[in-house]
Structures are given as structure tokens and as C-alpha cells.
Amino acid sequence: MLPNVYVMAAAVLAGAAGSAYVVTVVDRPEPVAVSRVVRVVDAETVEVREGDRVTAMRLVNVDAPAADECLHNESRKRLTELLPEGTAVTVVREGQLAALSTMDGKLVNAALIADGLAVPVANGTRFLDQVKAADNEATEGHKGLHSPDVPCTLPGQVRAITEAAAAVEAQPLKASKAELTVAADTAKTAIGLVDQLSKPGGLTWDAVAPVDQTVLLAKVTKAVPTLYRKEAELRNVVKGLG
Structure with a gap:
């Protein structure tokens, strides 16, 4: 049995010497688990509902201002704007951390950094290039922490x-x-x-x-x-x- 495929068509050819099968296949689309935002906990942590379970997820590659640091309130407010309660998101995990994308394909981790309201941290590899590019955008635009x-x-x-x-x-x-x-x-x-x-x-x-x-x-x-x-x-x- 071929893994991760759908059988689209099959034809059986019979002959005196035996049989042969011609099979056309396509890749099976990877399942996408859609979660819902419950609330923004702080400037880099979000609670999402996965089925019947609510899980707190810290954003991978994101270091946002703590409560006593410059632009903390602005950073948390912006994350809340990006992820209002009930927002549908896809979740990609990297160890204990996560990347959240909205249904329009926006990577929230990078969006917060592009606004200058967080900085990249190398605690994951999959999205590191994207958040670094977002940080360059914020730096060049003198946004937030760069202003x-x-x-x-x-x-x-x-x-x-x-x-x-x-x-x-x-x-x-x-x-x-x-x-x-x-x-x-x-x-x-x-x-x-x-x-x-x-x-x-x-x-x-x-x-x-x-x-x-x-x-x-x-x-x-x-x-x-x-x-x-x-x-x-x-x-x-x-x-x-x-």
C-alpha cells in the first residue's frame, strides 16, 4: 500500500502471460488542524482551543517586552489585534513553542516583529528566516523598538x-x-x-x-x-x- 496517496484510476490489462496494473496517484493533502484563539495571555503567549482542550502556546522565535519593559502594553495590544478572541489559526509546533498563522496566511510571529514590537530569538529553526526578515523590515522602517x-x-x-x-x-x-x-x-x-x-x-x-x-x-x-x-x-x- 502506498503511503500518503489517493488512487485516482486503475486499469487492468489481461494477457496470456499474466496481468499488469496501471495506477495514477496524487499526493494526499496534509491535514490542517484549525484552532481558535481563546485569549492573548501576554505579548508572546496565546491560549488556543484545540477540540475540547485549551492550551497556552508561546510564540516561537519571538522575544516580546516583559511587563516592565519598553512597549510592553503596545506589544500586547498589537498581538490582541492580530489574534482577536475566536480567530481561526493553524498551529505549527516546534518543541514546546508554536507558530500561529491566520487563515489569510499571515504568520503572526513575524507580523509582531515586523511592527517593531518584539525581536527574533533563535529558539526554533523552521521560521527563523521569516522573523529575521521581519526584523530587518522593522529596523529599516524605524518601527517600535527601533524608533x-x-x-x-x-x-x-x-x-x-x-x-x-x-x-x-x-x-x-x-x-x-x-x-x-x-x-x-x-x-x-x-x-x-x-x-x-x-x-x-x-x-x-x-x-x-x-x-x-x-x-x-x-x-x-x-x-x-x-x-x-x-x-x-x-x-x-x-x-x-x-
């Missing part, structure tokens, strides 16, 4: 530091006490961000390629002396104003 417009991202923190340095450097010393105080406080806040960056780690760093980290940190290094110098200078002027 300098989001204050909590690494690019966002670096932008805040460098823009603060430029602003305080341009602050005239012949200004009102209130204006000088604001400028000094701006420098102090930026110095606080620099201190945070002195302890690298977490998803905000993982989202940025090492070569790009080097470029960003070089900008911070250049800005630091200006921030310290101008804060001290501005405080002294404010103090002299009484």
Missing part, C-alpha cells in the same frame, strides 16, 4: 540626550532665572538618561544591532561633557542671580 521617536527605546534615549546637549549649549547665559533653571534641569535629566545607559541590557538593547549600538553610544559620549559643563555653568549663573 528614535519612542522615548523608552535605545534610539529614543540617545536622541533625548543629544538634543538636550544641543539645547543647553545654545542657551544664552543672559536670560531669565526661570529660563536658565529650565535649561539646567534639562541637562540634569539628560545626565540621568546617560547613567541608565551605563547599564546596558534588556530588550531595548537587543533590538539594536551591535554595530548600531556603537554608533549611538558614540553620540552619547560626545554629548556627555557638554551636559556636565553646561549644567554647572547654568547653576552658577542662577545662583548669582539670587
Whole structure:
């Protein structure tokens, strides 16, 4: 018996010497198990119903922000938008992890990463190329964790530091006490961000390629002396104003 085939036609030819069979076959389509989304647990875990059983599935190749990390709420919200309750999905398992695809063929694991709301992790091989391509898309589009417009991202923190340095450097010393105080406080806040960056780690760093980290940190290094110098200078002027 031939495995994984349907017998489509058979003809029997009889002859004096014996018989022969001509068989035409096609591949049997692989069964697709369709599950239904029950709920999104967090930014990388989804509960699905398979028959009468509800199973929590962690997305393979996806590292999403934890509850205390940058863009956690946005990431969870986006996953909920991709997988509303009752959504039909196909499930492909890789060990204890899973890839979820909607009926229109969208790989949810890659979609979340393409929006910059998660980063790839090599805990499975089957979909790794797809999620890496999605990450490149997010990086090139400056989305989510890659965006300098989001204050909590690494690019966002670096932008805040460098823009603060430029602003305080341009602050005239012949200004009102209130204006000088604001400028000094701006420098102090930026110095606080620099201190945070002195302890690298977490998803905000993982989202940025090492070569790009080097470029960003070089900008911070250049800005630091200006921030310290101008804060001290501005405080002294404010103090002299009484």
C-alpha cells in the first residue's frame, strides 16, 4: 500500500502471460488542524482551543517586552489585534513553542516583529528566516523598538540626550532665572538618561544591532561633557542671580 496517496484510476490489462496494473496517484493533502484563539495571555503567549482542550502556546522565535519593559502594553495590544478572541489559526509546533498563522496566511510571529514590537530569538529553526526578515523590515522602517521617536527605546534615549546637549549649549547665559533653571534641569535629566545607559541590557538593547549600538553610544559620549559643563555653568549663573 502506498503511503500518503489517493488512487485516482486503475486499469487492468489481461494477457496470456499474466496481468499488469496501471495506477495514477496524487499526493494526499496534509491535514490542517484549525484552532481558535481563546485569549492573548501576554505579548508572546496565546491560549488556543484545540477540540475540547485549551492550551497556552508561546510564540516561537519571538522575544516580546516583559511587563516592565519598553512597549510592553503596545506589544500586547498589537498581538490582541492580530489574534482577536475566536480567530481561526493553524498551529505549527516546534518543541514546546508554536507558530500561529491566520487563515489569510499571515504568520503572526513575524507580523509582531515586523511592527517593531518584539525581536527574533533563535529558539526554533523552521521560521527563523521569516522573523529575521521581519526584523530587518522593522529596523529599516524605524518601527517600535527601533524608533528614535519612542522615548523608552535605545534610539529614543540617545536622541533625548543629544538634543538636550544641543539645547543647553545654545542657551544664552543672559536670560531669565526661570529660563536658565529650565535649561539646567534639562541637562540634569539628560545626565540621568546617560547613567541608565551605563547599564546596558534588556530588550531595548537587543533590538539594536551591535554595530548600531556603537554608533549611538558614540553620540552619547560626545554629548556627555557638554551636559556636565553646561549644567554647572547654568547653576552658577542662577545662583548669582539670587
